[in-house]
Amino acid sequence: MGFSVRTVAMITAGIRHRRDAMSVQVAIANLKRFLLGTYHGTSKRYLQDYLNEFCYRFNRRFWEAEIPNRLIRLCLQHRPVLNRGTVT
Secondary structure, three states: OHHHHHHHHHHHHHHHHHHHHHHHHHHHHHHHHHHHHHOOOOOOOOHHHHHHHHHHHHHOOOOHHHHHHHHHHHHHHOOOOOOOOOOO
């Protein structure tokens, strides 16, 4: 019995490893497409900024449906901004 348990654990770990490796490959491919498509290449000077933006967008890729509601909620919570030249 101990042998079959170890085999199952190894097979399950192998499947999980392949799935994780595939996810990493997809993320890298998306990063390359983002850099080549959006910015048409990069320079070393701004590379960290590009990577930061990619990570920000990647981590929020499933939040698209929530964006309008979040924007409305933030607008309602924020105090009004008054300009100095505005007559009230």
